[in-house]
Amino acid sequence: MSDQNETPLININAGDGKGQQDEDDDFDFYYDYAKAAQLDRSGCWTEQNWQEEMEKHPLFATKAPEPGQEQSELIDAFSQLKYDPEFNSIEELMNSYRQDGNENFRHKKYRWAIDSYSEGIRLAFKHSSKNQSSENIETNKLNESLSVLYNNRSSAHFHLGNYRSSMQDATRAMFLNQQNLKAKIRFAQCCCRLKRFEQCIIFCKKELDESNELKIENEKAKEKFRQEMQTLLEEAEKKFKIQNRDERKSAKTEQKRSYEQKQIEQAVQERGIKFQGSLFETDHPTVRGCFVHFDSHQTLVWPVVFIYPDVGQTDFIEKFSENSTFAEYIEMLFETKPEWDQKNQYRPERIRCYYQSCQTYTVDGEKRIAQELELIEFDRKLSLLKVLQLDDYIVQNAVPIVCIKPAETIQDNKSDNSESDDIIRINKSSKSWKNRQSERIQGQIKEGGDTGQPKLTPVSVTLGDCLACSGCITSTEAVLISEQSHEKVIDILDEKQKNNNLIIVMTLSLQALASLAAKYNLDSIQSAAERISYLFHSLGVDYIFDIALARHICLQESWQELSKQYNSDTNSKQPLLSSTCPGFVCYAEKSQGNILVPLLSRIKSPQQIMGLLVKKRLHLVNDQFVDVQPDRIYHITLMPCYDKKLEASRLENRIDESIKEVDCVITPLEVEKILEFKQIENLDSLPCRLLDQFNVGFSPNGEIQSHRGSGSGGYADNLLRMMAIYQKMATKELMSTELEWKIVRNADFLEINLHESETDTKPVISFAILNGFRNIQNLVSRLKRKSCPYDYIEVSACPKGCLNGGAQFRNIPFNKKLNEKLTPDSDPIVITFEQVQKLYVQLPKTGFDFFTNNEMIDNQTVEIYSKLQLDDEFREKFRTEFRILEKKFNILNSNW
Ligand code: SF4
Known part of the structure; x- marks a missing residue:
């Protein structure tokens, strides 16, 4: 409240026991004050603003302030009192954080809830490491509270679909308090969601057997627990049977396929055909x-x-x-x-x-x-x-x-x-x-x-x-690409042993992680990332990040570009084409420069944005690096295709003449080679290590998040929603559900049109997704005919997009070692696009705050930009240029 509001309050108290004159003076004063209150003076409670002011008062406020929103001083003071360790015992503090978490949970703000519970847990650990209490009673009490916090955090993770994290928290909650029935139920539910049916069955049976020994007086709670466990047990048994049957079925199909392929191979050889x-x-x-x-x-x-x-x-x-x-x-x-x-x-x-x-x-x-x-x-x-x-x-x-x-x-x-x-x-x-x-x-x-x-x-x-770009690369480019290999990575890691001055950083793309998870039979991308993180960290890489933060920035910058283009005066509006796929960019520059290059988005891809963050902002991860020059940092990325090597070697993607944003790109196929070289048979056998973070609040707890939309990054999906808000066409349904993309020619050519009303034939917003060169050629002919109606097109050179990139694992019909025998017992290894896609889709989703608020205010992104110190000058580096190149060597026009 402002000082002006405080004056009459003081006078009310001061009025006790005064004479008539004083009372008259008071009356005059209140009269003047009330009159003044009619005026719209900033900071006063007026007739117009009293509701707003009440809302700011801690006693009358009906909802918590949004992040970034100014709080009243009183609320600030109360918060300080509530969370000050000087005035609160550890139990009270934990309780406060638990209540905050519960409040956020009730409003379905699960990420905030996780933050609150995590803070409570952190305090408990801090407290117990400081005060090694010999009192069993105090320890037990603390453990019980901690168990509740873990269990609540487990529930929040569960609602976000982070079943692995949820399971870990439920395990900790059970460990701290054997009587925590909710944690036990949550654990069994996670087992089911993660398809660990056998584990679920064993766990439920054990809990049911031991339920009579539970030291809980509330019989109703016990009975409810038994019922829930029984239901989960039955569900797991049923699904376990189906899982076994499906596995047997697909193993048989694969054996049959292996056998048939061997027959075909023989027939080809018998005909004298070389391959x-x-x-x-x-x-x-x-x-x-x-x-x-x-x-x-x-x-x-x-x-x-x-x-x-x-x-x-x-x-x-x-x-x-x-x-x-x-x-x-x-x-x-x-x-x-x-x-x-x-x-x-x-x-x-x-x-x-x-x-x-x-x-x-x-x-x-x-x-x-x-x-x-x-x-x-x-x-x-x-x-x-x-x-x-x-x-x-x-x-x-x-x-x-x-x-x-x-x-x-x-x-x-x-x-x-x-x-x-x-x-x-x-x-x-x-x-x-x-x-x-x-x-x-x-x-x-x-x-x-x-x-x-x-x-x-x-x-x-x-x-x-x-390559996906139809192989149209020049000799210089071929040399640049061949310089980036797993051998090079091994050399650099060896060099690091001798020269500790080098800082090695690695960035993991989510598509490549999905392929590795599928290949090594891991249950999630998170699991693959943490194992890759362990592997490379143990080999000498200092920091390992995932690419989602850079993608978030790329999306935000792309929106700025799209909205600017949309508002431009040009009469003949052309679509903006995404340029994050180097396969498409290579084709555009070399084959259809005049048509495609002017339409390409000038925003760099997430790989290159991450390169800039790594080389220029690493001190935000570790402040010891404040004065580190970019040439001391070696940046490796893990990407789903070879084309990304081409992108990393572009002259435009350098910090200066000799310093690249990304020094070396490797692919899942090359990770496999490194594992072979290090004689590691399976990624699964490695322990986990959490990924590193730029501390900007993007991925709490080191959890990998993806954006909604296609497996190539969701550019069309996210930008369409932003455009819908901008055009005041955003409905709750559009913002919260999956977009319904319409198939145009085939599953790799999709479009979506938003109309102002049902009767309107011309859409206000029209977006498309194109994958594969067949569809790209179709796009070129439409552009030539000036009949391309889209505002924005997400273009990927690979059919089905980046999840199907050229360096991802493919179907391996049978185990190489067993291939010679090729008996019906051969052990098939099949990696399908669907498997990779499923793992990708399971990732928890992140996005932009205004998706939920339905406003163009995105506090999370504002915070990220401010913490990363992304001012206009730095953001300019996120932009690039493309060239129209003379047609040189192309597999289509070389010596044919
Ligand atoms: S679609 Fe993705 S994986 Fe394929 S070339 Fe382009 S960037 Fe690489």
Whole structure:
């Protein structure tokens, strides 16, 4: 309350026992005061503001202030009294924090509740470490209170879906107080949610058996406990049976599949077809999920990719029978003129077919394949089988690929080079494959040839190395990528042993963690993260973070950019395209620069934002680093694809010329290699270590949180909700439930439209999600036709998005060791996209405060920005630039 309000109160007391004159004076004074109160003077209780002022008074307030909201001085004073250790015993303090937690819990503010209970627990530990009481009574009392706090925190975690944390707290609560029945029930519930049905069954049976010995007088509570335990036991027994049945079923299916695949492999070899790697695993973005198989007549049916390099298009034939000819498919595909054939060149009679010749060679006893990038024409009347049987044809990446060109584009020297009627060699002037390959290995190939013409000679890029960006990387980039490997990480960690001056930091992406969790059969991403954290910390990494905080900042900055663009005066509004996927950015810059580059979001990806935080704000994690220069920090990231290595090596992503924001990117496949190198069989065998935190209140208790929306980061989902609030279209339902994305062409092309009213045909807000190059090509043609209606598009190069990134674990049909035996007892290891997705979806969700408040005030983000000292100058570093590059080497237009 202000001083002006205090004056009359003093006078009321002072009025006792005064004379008439004094009373008159008092009357005049009150009259004047009451009159003055009619005026709207700031700080006074007036007729207009008394309700508001009452709300600020601790005795009359009906709700607690929001974080960041100013509190009245009286409330402040009461709070100090309530929480001051000088005026309160430890029991009273714990009780206060428990009540606060309960109040937040009642209002479903579970994270706040967790904070309050955690504070109570922290105080209890502080107290007991200071006062080692010999009094059993006091210890027991403290333990009981502590048990209640743990149990309550367990409930809050349970409501947030953090079943692992909930289970840990319930265990602690039971340990501290054997009679804590609620904790026992919570423990059993967590077992069920975590699908640990067997553990649940054993636990419930034991508790039911021992329930008669419980030292609880309240018989009703005991009976209720027994009933709940019985119900949980029955539920667990039922689900355990189903789980066992499903496991047996899927193991059988896998054994059957393994057996069939072995048969197919044999058939392929018997036909004299050469192949590299597995026939049932591919990184090719278009082909995933389709593999060679038998039809009902035991004929092999292959997936085949047709590439049209002159127009940058591809076709995918899912089922190409080995006995069918290329002519048949060409007739079928070009019966009507394709939309992209502007010049009408691709008429069936004018089309010619080529394959890329390959040879094998050996380095250090290891057999490798050299791809000559030399095109050999073949007669399209040949069957697929005949082509696959050619001496220098090797199937790579599980899919045969052929190149299709119209006759007029061929610089044909057919007469000089023809070796048979069926096969015609072209481009014979190039060096022999052996010479070229040895140059590739030494990384010596330079751009430009003997003639001085600007001819690009690609290095180690082959179709087999295909990145999500269709392999369009230059030799320089290839070298930069190859510098980032698990060997490099091992070298750096070794160097750290000698040079302790180096600070090594690691950032973990949630998608890569999901893949590792699936591969090593861990129950959650949290579990995988804590084990990875232990592994790398024990190897010498100083700090290990997850990427969610950087993603939060990326989303916030992207919203600033989108809202600014939305308000701009330009008449022809174009969509803003997300640029967090380097596969898409690479394609945009090199293949469709004029169309795509102007539309790309200028906000850096979470990987690079994290790079900036690590190199520039590490002192907020440990204040000893205040004066540490960025060049002393080595930053490693764990990412789901190789394309992220490309992103880390961009010149735009450097702090200065020589200091990168991210020094080395590794992938789940490389973590597997490090585990093998360290002779660790399974991640599961490692202990856990909590992740490190920038102390900005983003992830309480080191718990990993994800944002709502797609597995690629939820950009479209989060920005759409922000846009809806901005446009005053946010309904409670829209803010609190999952968005209903509509399938446009396929499951990788989704859209959502928000209309002002049901009768409106034109949407006010229109967002889309596009995954995979097929859909990206479709986007390009829509943009060319100026018929792209979206405000924002989340674009990912990989089909199904980042959870399906090129360096994630794929289906491993059977255990490599047992592969040779291939008996029906083989132990299958299957890692499906669905498994990875399920783990990702289970992560507790974070977001922006205004989702719940339905206002554009986001106190949490304000606090994060302030604690991280992200002023305008620093935020400018979150922005980047993209370039329109000349088309150089591209697997589609190199030497085809
Ligand atoms: S979609 Fe994700 S995983 Fe795939 S290339 Fe892009 S960033 Fe990498």
